[in-house]
Amino acid sequence: MTKDDCIFCRIAKGDIPSGTIYEDDDFRVIFDRGPATKGHALILPKNHVANIYEIDEATLSKAFTLAKKMATRMTEVLGCDGFNIVQNNNEAAGQTVFHFHIHLIPRYKDDDAKVGWKVHDITDEEIEKLVALFK
Numbered sequence: 001m002t003k004d005d006c007i008f009c010r011i012a013k014g015d016i017p018s019g020t021i022y023e024d025d026d027f028r029v030i031f032d033r034g035p036a037t038k039g040h041a042l043i044l045p046k047n048h049v050a051n052i053y054e055i056d057e058a059t060l061s062k063a064f065t066l067a068k069k070m071a072t073r074m075t076e077v078l079g080c081d082g083f084n085i086v087q088n089n090n091e092a093a094g095q096t097v098f099h100f101h102i103h104l105i106p107r108y109k110d111d112d113a114k115v116g117w118k119v120h121d122i123t124d125e126e127i128e129k130l131v132a133l134f135k
């Protein structure tokens with residue numbers, strides 16, 4: 001399934017040239033055009049789904065298995081010191097391209113990438129209330 005107005009559909013299907021470092025029947029892995037660090041890449045499924053809520057479990061499993069494979073290979077090739085796997089869903093979480101993708105972000109000692117959040121305080125009572133929501 002392709003969405004005509006989706007840039008990642010066009011890249012994933014090969015209609016637009018990209019810096020591809022891996023491809024199979026289900027995925028293409030390309031370099032990000034706005035990299036956080038040297039080697040920042042994206043796993044794109046070839047079928048259009050917007051986010052983690054829409055993707056089927058079999059494809060999601062394959063995507064994260066591929067993330068491990070790519071992280072291992074990229075660490076060997078690039079000699080990075082660490083690795084972030086990031087996956088944003090919906091605008092509130094920072095998603096800007098609404099075709100599911102996994103960010104592969106090599107990390108280097110002293111790089112200037114910012115992947116993080118402000119730490120807040122939480123009480124035992126607040127945790128208990130959250131736990132109760134899942135019962």
Ligand code: AMP
Nearest residue numbers: 007031032033034035088094095096097
């Ligand atoms: P997100 O904010 O999680 O939706 O990530 C979208 C990512 O796609 C950003 O890191 C962009 O730099 C990247 N991006 C947007 N357009 C392109 C493109 N044409 N080729 C490669 N990467 C892109």
Ligand code: ZN
Nearest residue numbers: 006009048099
């Ligand atoms: Zn798409």
